[in-house]
Amino acid sequence: MADRTAGRAAGRAAGPVLTGTLAMYGLLAWTWIRAAAQYPVSMVLLALTTAAVTGLDAAAILLLFAHAPRIAGFAAPEVLFLYGTSALAFGISDIVLGTTERLGYHVRQGTLDAMLVRPVSPLVQIATEEFSPRRFGKLVPAVLVLAYALAEAGVDWTPGRVAMVPAMVVSGTAIFGGLWVLAGAVQFVLIDSHGASKSVTYGGAFLTQYPMTMFARDFVRGVTFVVPLAFVNWQPALYVLDRPDPLGLPGAARFASPAVAVLVCALGAAAWRAGLRHYRSTGS
């Protein structure tokens, strides 16, 4: 009886579930920020360190491309456009979901159990863990490089191309986000796969920061279809930069990023649910 009533209530609440999840994310992230603020000196030092490291990162990129003005037929600003959009998408996804790769740790420590007895999604609890405004520092070089690239790439701006830039960043963020969750979910099964999941996410971020033609054609084909990272920015960037596709994919592929993002997120969510089910049946 109580079961049925609760079931109806849950059914009615299906709409606000997303807003509820976002509110819970914000609440927990804010709590972590306040916890970090209990150590002001450490917070300032870490922020400075992040600023220094990311500043060096941006400087290194600019230095690198100053000496190699053309990579695989792409001019430096075009390469920097690829780098900037990818790094921005990856950075945002890292801020929002990067800590999900700690799942294996929580399973080993048994802290996941404590998360499971709370009425909040364990994914939200892990993703917000140690949330700090410092994480936003990772976006600085990406934003700088992207701003420079947009100014210098000599794009023939049409409304479609203007709209494509935010669309590709949002889609890219969602694709990386789905991959973070997927990588976390894999750890439910392979508890010691921490290293393996890093190569999916960080390796993926590296791959998208350089023109695909640098890499072997078969490999790119595999990446396009197997790991849809090419849709993070490569395909839409071809549209923005008005370049032909070296693989000769149909023109529609340039606009497929949002669809790919939805697909990857659905895959990540399904894998997470399956992983959690696996954990709850095996206890490890």
Place this chain on the structure above:
Amino acid sequence: MPVAMIEAEDVVKSFTVRARSGGLRRTRRAVRAVDGVSFTVEPGEFVGYLGPNGAGKSTTIKMLTGILTASSGTLRVCGLDPSRRRTVLARRLGVVFGQRTTLWWDLPLRDSLALARRLYRVEAAAHRARLAELTALLELAPFLDTPVRQLSLGQRMRGDLAAALLHDPELLVLDEPTIGLDVVSKATVRDFLARVNTERGTTILLTTHDLGDIERLCRRVMIIDRGRLAFDGGLDALRRTVDADRLLVVELARPGPPIVLDGIEAERVEGPRQWLRLPRSANAAAVIAELARVHDVRDIALRESGIEEVLAGLYRGDHAYWCSGRPVAP
């Protein structure tokens, strides 16, 4: 109609254990951590759930709270299937793991309690009233504004109990809540739990290795051993089992044949030392006097088996353990 708080029927949890057996070959073996456990807990009960390490206590608790899914059998907590309705159930449960705090380490205790209100979606007015009540009962006021990392273990446990009870759960599940606490903190926690149970009517299921917890709090005791319930009954019934098995250890001047006295025969002889089991009806004083009159007795020890020994015996699957195996100090 009141629904049972917990209904477990033939609940099984088996795990697959993989062991490397030379080279790359691996053998798989199914281990039944919980092997067909059935029990019912009615609203308002205070149940102690005991068992040696690895007996299946934690696995049972994890199934009750929806962390783990049972391999077979049916389980209902607050009328819900915990594995399917984990988050709905979470709002109606209070869970405290004694070895692990859910409080925010770097923030004042007050903040963790405020966050609990948001997580469990408690109305502000109800929360205020409940917080005031818990603050008074658990004497939290002196350290409400202290960061949790600076609290003593006892204070932290009181904070954890408050956090687990702020949403007024129907069932409170405690996993070793008094572990590591000093005598005074233990007493505070026990008094509090007793009040929550009697005054609020909150059903409490508690696992512990502390026999003081059981004697002070639990009217009913369930003992799990190797995945099966070895005992389920009142504390009084457990005590009666204890009383039936008093043991007299007699040390004679020299080794001799087994003593026979008023129909009591020595169960065990080891040199000059003999073990006599006293039936419940026996008068220990009379038996000792008779022994001293008839035999040349050096020393006598009457071993009042406490709950501890009954448990030790049950845990070892050998009910007569303390009568046979272990040498008793004279």
